[in-house]
Amino acid sequence: MMTNYLFSNHDTVALAEKYGTPLYVISEDIIRENLTKIINAFTKQNATYDINYAGKAFLNLAMCNIIKDMGVSLDVVSGGELYTAYMASFPMERVCLHGSNKTVEEIKMAIEYNIGKVIVDSKYELELLNAICEEHNHVMRVSIRVSPGVEAHTHEFIQTGKIDSKFGIPLKQVRDLFDFSKDLKNINIIGLHCHIGSQIIDEEPFLVTAEVMLNLMKELKEDGFSLTELNLGGGFGIPQMRHDASFNVDQYIEKLMSTVRRICSEIQLEVPKIVVEPGRYTVGTAGITLYKIGTVKEIPEIRKYVSVDGGMTDNPRPALYGAVYDAIVANKTLVSEEQEIVTISGRCCESDTLIKDIQLPKVEPGDILAVLNTGAYNYAMSSNYNKIPRPAVVLLRGDEDEIIVRRETYEDIVAKDMLPSWQK
Structure with a gap:
């Protein structure tokens, strides 16, 4: 008997038939499970902490409501x-x-x-923020973003804590910046921030970073700045393939708090509030993308290309970062199915390869392909390249499923276009 792939207890083939493809599918239940793991890990350590969900991973009105209900904070990176x-x-x-x-x-x-707070990224911004706050008779709480010089073992494009980076204040310049800030009356610096990269599986770089940042806090305390908050950013990795190990948040938080408390005791520093910013970890595994298979093209003894009705417009990460994804033929889940090695291609007028050389059951036009762990940085980074409308987003909760972002239309594609007067 044929069985379809279930995601968060929902029949994915039925979802594709109901809402069309391509289709982003997000599970509220999995989002809540992922955040609860972090909450429980900190609670177990009796830590003073905050969780700032990194909204850039996936953000819309419904996601804001989930985060709000979980009691989690939100970091945003744009107006x-x-x-x-x-x-x-x-x-x-x-x-x-x-x-x-x-x-x-x-x-x-x-x-x-x-x-609640602004993370300041440069001396220029600190001056600008103070000046605008002064105009509005406002005092803003601030954390200073630091480049700690720790390079995580991840893709070069998503390493953000190394010295050669557009992000943050280089470690050796931080004390001078704080000295400069003494005359700024409309900012209140409460802490330090750093973020060393994304998709990090090894916990060691985080622990090294914590030590670097705590020692910096100690130096700043000696300079007269008592900071109460240390934000270590996000970057917790998620499985890329079905059988990959997950980042062990419980183990990491235990080691982190042990490290923080030990170092603070050694350098006589009060243990600060610890803040983390899980974006991908929160929503990455909570999402899949459903596609319909179209053209199947075989080049004998070279490669078999399987084309889907989406591609780099709904998931640019393979093209940008060489990101790796796993997939399942949603309507062919039996182990006994005949297997073959294929390359999944998108429909854009580019090379547009979503997944290279993946083993799948023998596919045919009309089959439904589920690409896994696409909850983060897929919808958020989607585009209208080739004038392709963006997919809809469906949210699952329990046995319910509803649209939270409607599918774009061709009318949407041209809605903002305007003709100059000489063409009218």
Whole structure:
């Protein structure tokens, strides 16, 4: 008997038939499970902590509501993300504004909405923020983003904590920046921030980073700055293939808090509040993308190409980073199915390879392909390249499924176009 692939207890073939393809499918239950693991890990350690969900991974009104209900904070990196949180009535005191080049308009929005905190990325931004806050008679809580010089073993493009990076203040310049900040009356520096990269499976770089940052906090305390918060960013890796190991959050938090407490005891520093920013870890495994298979083209003794009705417009990460994904033929899940090695190609007028050389049951046009772990940075990074409309997003909860972002239409594609007067 043929059985279809179930994701979060939902028949994926039925979802594809109901909503069409390509289709982003997000499980609220899995999002909540992932966040609960982090909450429980910190609670077990009796830690003072906060979780800032990294909204850039996946953000819309429904996602804001889930995060809000979980009691988790939210970090945003643009005016658009901040506005989304505002429209979702997200508690502004739990919002943190990131970004390496915040605009004047975004800073003014942050002040107008009275958000909880700004992560400052440069001396220029610190001056700018102070000046705008002064104009609005506002004092903003601030953390300073530091480049700690720790290089995680991840893709070069998603390493953000190394010295040669557009992000943060180089470690050797931080004390000078704090000295400069003494005359800035409209900012209140409460802590330090860092983020060493994404898709990190090894916990050791995080522990090394914590030691570097705590020693910096000690130096700053000696300079007269008592900081109460250390934000170690996100970057917790998720499985790329079905059988890959998951990042052990419980073990990491246990080792992290043990390391933090030991170092603080050694250097006589009060243990700060620890903040983490899980984006991919929160939503990555909570999402899949469903495609319909179209053209199947075999080049004898070279490769068999299987084309789907989506591609780099709904998932640009393989093209950008060489990101690796696993997939299942949703309507052919029996182990006894005849297997073959194929390459999954997208429909864009580019090389547009989603998955190279994957073993799947023998596929035919009309089959449904489920690409796994696409919850993070797929919808968020989608585009209209080749004038292709973006897919819909469906949210699952229990046995319910509903659209939370509608499928774009061709009318949407041209809705913002305007003709110059001489063409009318």
